[in-house]
Amino acid sequence: xxxxxxxxxxxxxxxxxxxxxxxxxxxxxxxxxxxxxxxxxxxxxxxxxxxxxxxxxxxxxxxxxxxxxxxxxxxxxxxxxxxxxxxxxxxxxxxxxxxxxxxxxxxxxxxxxxxxxxxxxxxxxxxxxxxxxx
Amino acid sequence: xxxxxxxxxxxxxxxxxxxxxxxxxxxxxxxxxxxxxxxxxxxxxxxxxxxxxxxxxxxxxxxxxxxxxxxxxxxxxxxxxxxxxxxxxxxx
Numbered sequence: 001x002x003x004x005x006x007x008x009x010x011x012x013x014x015x016x017x018x019x020x021x022x023x024x025x026x027x028x029x030x031x032x033x034x035x036x037x038x039x040x041x042x043x044x045x046x047x048x049x050x051x052x053x054x055x056x057x058x059x060x061x062x063x064x065x066x067x068x069x070x071x072x073x074x075x076x077x078x079x080x081x082x083x084x085x086x087x088x089x090x091x092x093x094x095x096x097x098x099x100x101x102x103x104x105x106x107x108x109x110x111x112x113x114x115x116x117x118x119x120x121x122x123x124x125x126x127x128x129x130x131x132x133x134x
Numbered sequence: 135x136x137x138x139x140x141x142x143x144x145x146x147x148x149x150x151x152x153x154x155x156x157x158x159x160x161x162x163x164x165x166x167x168x169x170x171x172x173x174x175x176x177x178x179x180x181x182x183x184x185x186x187x188x189x190x191x192x193x194x195x196x197x198x199x200x201x202x203x204x205x206x207x208x209x210x211x212x213x214x215x216x217x218x219x220x221x222x223x224x225x226x
Contacts, residue, residue: 003137010140010186014148017179021152024159024175030167033159037171041178048182052189052197061194068181068201075204079174079211086218087167112219 002054009051016044029095030087038080042072091125141190149183170214177207 023036046069053065088103089112106115107123115122153176160172181200188196 006189007137007140010145013182014145014152017182018148018152020175021155021179024156024172030165030171033168034171037175037178041175045178045182048185049200052185055189056194058194061197064194064197064201068197068204071201071204071208072178072181075208076178079208079215080171082212082215083167083170083174086215086222087165090165090167090218090222092165092167 006051006055009047009054013044013047013051016040016047020044029098030092031084032095034080034084034087038076042076045069045072088125089123091123094125138190141186145186146183149179149186153179153183166214166218170211174207174211177203177210181207 017040020037020040023040024033027033027036049065049069053062056062088107094101103114104124105122107113108115109122156172156175156179160169160176163169163172181203184196184200184203188194188200
């Protein structure tokens, strides 16, 4: 019974990690790629690590696994947000099909402050050609 | 099929294929944030491989290395983001 639970959880985790890898190749944009990796990779890793906890059935292993999962769940969105902010500041090119960009011109170019009213003079990354990033 | 065969013939090949796909993005990536996020995902997949390897060998000690890798992934991403912002300020 335990083996079946471990197998199912591991398979789902590995498939989520595989979907992350496929999305890394097929998404057209830096921002979309960072958005993908902070969601599916953490879920897949959580499933794989939980199956390790079920396999060992030991308090020390379970606490270690819970610590790793909590750490990844806390730090992956923070790292993704920091990296996406840095990519926006360095004017990495956007996808051509992006319709709405609410941050366009709202970041001050020198102080890196975010304004909420219509400023429209700050940092604006250009949109790339369609085939350039794929 | 025992669970040990299942590790070897199903789970590890899936993770290996995903490592190869992410590594292609790491080599191709047009901008630096692409490469940084690919490195982050590579380390996250390595954590999964370490967890499966520790199950295969009945050695729970390997999970300590997985915790270390999670720390290194976060520190690397934050350091690269900070470096990118600093460099863009220097250029202006």
